[in-house]
Amino acid sequence: MFNPWPEAGMPLDQVATPMPVIDEDRLAANIARAQRYVEAHGKVFRPHIKTHKIAAIARQQLQAGAVGINCQKISEAEVFADAGFDDILITYNILGAAKLARLRALNERIGRLAVVADSATVVEGLAGTFEAGRPLTVLVECDTGGRRCGVQTPEDAAALAEKIAAAPGLRFAGILTYPATGGAERVEAFIVRTMDLLAEKDIACPVRSNGGSPDLFSAHLVPSATEHRAGTYVYNDRSMVRAGHCTAGDLAMHILATVVSRPAPGRAVLDCGSKALTSDLLGFSDYGMIEGFEGARIVSLSEEHAVVDLKDVTGVFPGVGERVRVVPNHTCVVSNLFDRMVFHRGGVVTRVEAVDARGTVW
């Protein structure tokens, strides 16, 4: 077998397509900017590794000042624990005997492990697994408008916190939200009311964790939050530009692609299909933005082809064999498709990193 991955020093225009590539300087700037911002507002920052799944990037994030990392699966946390990470929050309801046994083993080998819970069933599973000698830290997940998981009211949050605090093997540490929608005022009100209810019960609530890249630079609008979590900010993508979180100059990931066909007037076909870009629309009506050709619309994807409508293109679109760069709608799912990630600076490959936690299944 040939090695399909480029070596450091290879010019980017010789890297085989389709291939996502990461701009080192933009990556470093994104990491620094987010850290500075969250710190400036008196909070700790906990990056979510789901976006990159790469230990080397998480180390850059810790070196910049992050307090620890955020994972979404036990298997991701295990990979990062193996890589030496010692402060991990898994923002997921862990259920079932097999996963609970693994969670217990993980808690025994790293310094700080925490999970979330949003129901009595989840708390009971955790309470039956952990003991006072080596307790597990648990946060109550709250739904402040994201309409995914989470208890619905401050009263429910306080009741679940009481249940956690009463379990000998669990340590209640605070509350957490992922407010994809709903607004900062609603998040702040939910947190403040929950803290009041907990204070009445004499339960300490030191951690109030807020999250999301779209809300990163408005984290100061939730003054009661002590922590912010974000993933996508590290690479950024088309959805982050739309959200006003960043500009095109902050986009660290592009997908290198080749025009493989110009079969008919007004139609081009690229070699980046749904197995390179994924089908994530995130509210867009097309599957990515072709840099320098805003009028070009990726109107459909098959697995290894992207069909581009050139109707509204001004200027000359590249011909067969020529290359373009695509800004993905959503970086996190692109990372998840590739076993390694190629980095570059000034048009030259700098390093190729294994996507350490890709393909972990639990």
Place this chain on the structure above:
Amino acid sequence: MFNPWPEAGMPLDQVATPMPVIDEDRLAANIARAQRYVEAHGKVFRPHIKTHKIAAIARQQLQAGAVGINCQKISEAEVFADAGFDDILITYNILGAAKLARLRALNERIGRLAVVADSATVVEGLAGTFEAGRPLTVLVECDTGGRRCGVQTPEDAAALAEKIAAAPGLRFAGILTYPATGGAERVEAFIVRTMDLLAEKDIACPVRSNGGSPDLFSAHLVPSATEHRAGTYVYNDRSMVRAGHCTAGDLAMHILATVVSRPAPGRAVLDCGSKALTSDLLGFSDYGMIEGFEGARIVSLSEEHAVVDLKDVTGVFPGVGERVRVVPNHTCVVSNLFDRMVFHRGGVVTRVEAVDARGTVW
């Protein structure tokens, strides 16, 4: 690190979620049924491995009578050549010095390799790479209504065939189409007209390759086609049921998932997000079908969560910690997310196969 993959003999209800699983009997039946059908209509069958990317399944397909395999990337073909496959068609325009060099190396080590071309640029690249001593077989890709790649008219097909036939290092073998839409009559008319034009030029056109799982059981409506290619038929999915290609009883892939939250009335959350199901809608308005709960709609996915609207569910939907089985909209992209695939029969795991060609990048 723990091993997250089940062993043969494990009951399916102990397999960790989210996990796609393959029903051995349905898989074997799907393979046999397609092969029988295509053979009965006097054509050869060439399965596309993109759906499963697993050498062991491709061997089952060859044992059933398939003439060879179809790949979409050089890197996939290399993996299957390493696994002993000797008749491979790559239905892709291969461009650029690096890929052409690899294609040449591949052509030297397997018995039968063929690719497609739909433009003079692609043919010129191939013609400059191969020599008469070890020529490459090339088919002309035709657009018969799929509106992806392919020459637009029989006249263009014949002209490109002539160019291929004139290149010392290339061997023109025929024409190929992927008719996602357009209808059998249009495909047949395109093929017949192209054959007439080629006959006038004294160019033989022994291979007329048609494709697609949705069109598999209407392959007889294109009598001039000598070969049919299909991928999805091997597992089947929700889109294949909708297309009338199969029934729910032919679905070989399900995603095992766990209910991780019931945060509010009318809402459940599963642990199969876009990193398990993908965001492929394929024309549906939701992200998969929950077996036994047709009224339940997977209305949104985040990376590790599926949000289910229970408004129209009749009966009792499973609670936190209980399990469901999801029929994916599109199997091929689900396969591409997992490093291994779990097989079962009668509720018990039979084998776990590496997804050999997953993560190959070119």
